[in-house]
Amino acid sequence: MSQLQAEYIKRILSARVYDVSIESRLHAAPLLSRRLSNTVLLKREDEQQVFSFKCRGAFNRIYKLLQENPVSGVVAASAGNHAQGVALAARELGIQAVIVMPQTTPGIKVEAVRAFGAEAILHGDDFDTALAHALALGEERGFPFIHPFDDPDTIAGQGTVGVELCRQHPEPMDVVFVPVGGGGLAAGISVYLKYLRPEVRIVGVEPIDAASMHDSLKADQRVVLPQVGLFADGVAVKQVGAHCFEVCRQYLDEVILVSVDEMSAAIKDIFNETRTLTEPAGALAVAGMKRYVKERKVSGQTLIAVTSGANINFDRLRHVAERVEVGESREALLAVTIPERPGSFLAFCQALGKRAITEFNYRYADSGTAHVFAGVELPGGSDERDALVQGLTDKGYPVLDMSHNDTAKLHLRHMIGGPARVPSERLYRFAFPERPGALLRFLSAMGQSWNITLFHYRNHGAAYGRVLVGMSVPEGDEAKLDEFIAKLGFTGHEETDNEAYSLFLR
Known part of the structure; x- marks a missing residue:
């Protein structure tokens, strides 16, 4: 075990997440299993209180921060899901939260942040613009910045998903598919699974028009995308985190890219299995899994996809529905x-x-x-x-x-x-x-x-x-x-x- 892996395993096993999170279900997907000729399981992070996995990393990061340096408030930048996680964690820990969100953030996410008592500020058209403004606000108000993905404690919080997977499915599992935005979830899951279950293949999934991790791994260094597509707003990140990249380059096996049509089709697949409507980023792993099976011609394997979020504006369903049949x-x-x-x-x-x-x-x-x-x-x-x-x-x-x-x-x-x-x-x-x-x-x-x-x-x-x-x-x-x-x-x-x-x- 490398020193990097040892450090993260310690952080993951000592992460504090269950004050605001649940151990999400590992949900059998019989329809997809029959269609793909593999055993398909869904790790239902969309069932969290904030309808995404982000509450894990956000709470762990803020909790650890307060143990070292008590503060009256925190500031964050997010396309929506991390914002809700920070807002919930701040409320539970009794501090103020200021969240900067891109103006393109779905209204359902903005309202959810305000419902948790946080101050939501809409600024810019993408995450990077919101990030710059949040950093400036943090300096102005004296609040520490809670990064949505690029922090070891945040990565550790997300890594508890991997701990649960190993506990919930002690039988063999062949491939785990993880959505990738900034890379926190992929880093946390991959570093833990490669420690406990090194035979499992970990596959990240990104949109074709937001391939920041894919391009960074290919270049063997972090790259900055000139622009990103906003259909999957939860992963619309121009550059992956430095800590995330350091982990993923060692423990993430590969990254698959999928289209808008494939994400739309995956939203329908998940709905048919669970009667839950995931957001495009939340369906990424299933879309990647379907492409993987089609391209690699695998059968008889156990495939697990992390359904990472269900914060979708209702009016976006019109566009999704138009693209589903072509995506399939x-x-x-x-x-x-x-x-x-x-x-x-x-x-x-x-x-x-x-x-x-x-x-x-x-x-x-x-x-x-x-x-x-x-x-x-x-x-x-x-x-x-x-x-x-x-x-x-x-x-x-x-x-x-x-x-x-x-x-x-x-x-x-x-x-x-x-x-x-x-x-x-x-x-x-x-x-x-x-x-x-x-x-x-x-x-x-x-x-x-x-x-x-x-x-x-x-x-x-x-x-x-x-x-x-x-x-x-x-x-x-x-x-x-x-x-x-x-x-x-x-x-x-x-x-x-x-x-x-x-x-x-x-």
Whole structure:
């Protein structure tokens, strides 16, 4: 055992954390286990009082500080979870806490900090800017700074997660996946597990756009990222801690990088197992575990992922839900060119077969061709997407696969369409029971009597599907169309006089 490891083992075994923390559960994940052909366990740090592991390191650091040098208050900088840990620890220890948080911090975390009685100050757009301001405030008020990750006592507090893992699972474990931001949790867990269970592989997981530990280990020195993505705000750190890097370079086996889509899919996986909504950083370990299994083709192993936090703003779920299916390779987003004539839309749907349609966007452009933005469910994953694209191409449809096009996924899917010079266009809104094949049956019932000039459909997981349809109705066909709509069997409402339609699409 090295002197560094011996020092940290002593600190971890003497850490004071359970005044504010619980021994979190090691939760079996049978759905993931079956899907990945491995035994998957989740270390549920999202169950802590502050909904993340951060209360461990924060309390241990402040408690040890007060034993050596009693103070009336502390100052900290955090993207949110460490802030709650410091606020809770300060309240329990009877001192003041001043927390500087980036302005991008989710409101749920800011309110939680204030609920613990701390002073929350929003400053800057990222952690590093907030850190600089917190250090200045500490000097001004005479309060010591409590670093979110780069302190031996903080690392030791987080290392108690590793102690619990060894106690809770004395049987063999092959790989433990740990989210990495500044590196405190990864350092604490890896240094302890490599002491007691050296055969266990420790894998850190970071977002592709916040790969500070990955890049530092590759360079064999700490690097500063020019910028970091904010989707996983809990790990949006430009530079890992010096103490954390010193430990991780010796005891962390590797770091895997994952995308926004993979994190979103992992949030859904954890929800399906636990009925808990983790934040993106909290789902990192599961996302990394899934990538590891896919790339290494491992099976029959015991894999443990630390679900590190559940502080997510409710309104962010809209974005997460949009990205989930693509992250699981269970949805293809395709741009397809079809002929502009009656019946071509129906023919295209028939070419898709019995696959579930998740989204259709179409607006008439000219008399020759039309472009369709389609979301198609893929139970068979990425292999099925390739087969679908090839099948449509073989049928003569020009196809552009946009499944990994961020601009299309974030923006263009919502911007398709615009005013069109369509003679005698009428607009209808329909609802029909949402079940497999329902959209195709709807289009089949529409027949080929009128040319579809506008179509929008999105499956939101509700009991009823909702469709907006525009049709070019020749003069004299109005009564015939009204009769057809009445007999169609779907709940429909005419929207031809809708103000929004007149303003934006007519």
